[in-house]
Amino acid sequence: MKKQLSLLVVAGVLTAPVFAEDFYAGAEVGRTNVKGSGNTKDLKGHATNVGVFAGYQFHPNAAVEVGYRDLGTVKDSDVAGAKASVKGRALHTSLVGIVPVSDEFSLYGRVGVARLSAKMTPKPADWKETKTKPMFGIGARYAVSKEFGLRTEYTQFGKVEGVKVSTLTFGGDYRF
Numbered sequence: 001m002k003k004q005l006s007l008l009v010v011a012g013v014l015t016a017p018v019f020a021e022d023f024y025a026g027a028e029v030g031r032t033n034v035k036g037s038g039n040t041k042d043l044k045g046h047a048t049n050v051g052v053f054a055g056y057q058f059h060p061n062a063a064v065e066v067g068y069r070d071l072g073t074v075k076d077s078d079v080a081g082a083k084a085s086v087k088g089r090a091l092h093t094s095l096v097g098i099v100p101v102s103d104e105f106s107l108y109g110r111v112g113v114a115r116l117s118a119k120m121t122p123k124p125a126d127w128k129e130t131k132t133k134p135m136f137g138i139g140a141r142y143a144v145s146k147e148f149g150l151r152t153e154y155t156q157f158g159k160v161e162g163v164k165v166s167t168l169t170f171g172g173d174y175r176f
Contacts, residue, residue: 023056024056024057025054025173026052026053026054026171027051027171028050028051028052029049029051030170031046031049031168031169032165033165033168034046034086035163036162037164043074046074047073049069049072051069053068053171054066054067065093065094065112066091067091071087071165074087087119088116088165090115090116090157090165091115094110094137095111096109108140109137110135110153114132114133114135115130117130118130127161134158136155136156139151139154140152147176150170151170151171152171153168153169
């Protein structure tokens with residue numbers, strides 16, 4: 001995953017001059033919620049997540065975006081009568097639809113795919129899984145200035161091993 005994140009950062013730095021004013025990058029922090037089903041039905045909890053993203057707004061109402069999010073670790077969840085810990089990560093790409101409400105405020109929605117990695121420990125529930133799943137989200141952005149904006153977003157990721165993952169984040173972006 002570190003190689004993928006490094007590749008994402010290098011690609012962003014190398015392509016920034018090409019995209020000029022339409023390129024943006026940012027960071028976010030928030031809360032991850034997990035809820036299990038089936039064999040993991042007793043799993044539920046939350047953790048703090050952090051992420052970075054970069055995008056290219058190719059139209060006033062559309063952008064493409066890539067990002068990496070450490071979904072955090074949900075600890076002390078009761079699974080199959082034992083205490084368990086679940087750690088997750090996501091590398092994602094999406095198409096973002098933007099609806100300007102005013103010059104400073106806009107709403108947006110996203111659809112895309114995420115490469116989710118999740119690991120549960122300790123035994124008896126040990127498992128590690130990496131899958132590509134669909135994702136979607138809705139959010140709002142407020143432009144503090146021409147270059148800097150604040151945003152909040154709810155994102156729903158697909159299930160991994162019966163575990164549903166969603167996030168609520170707050171972050172900022174910088175437009176080049």
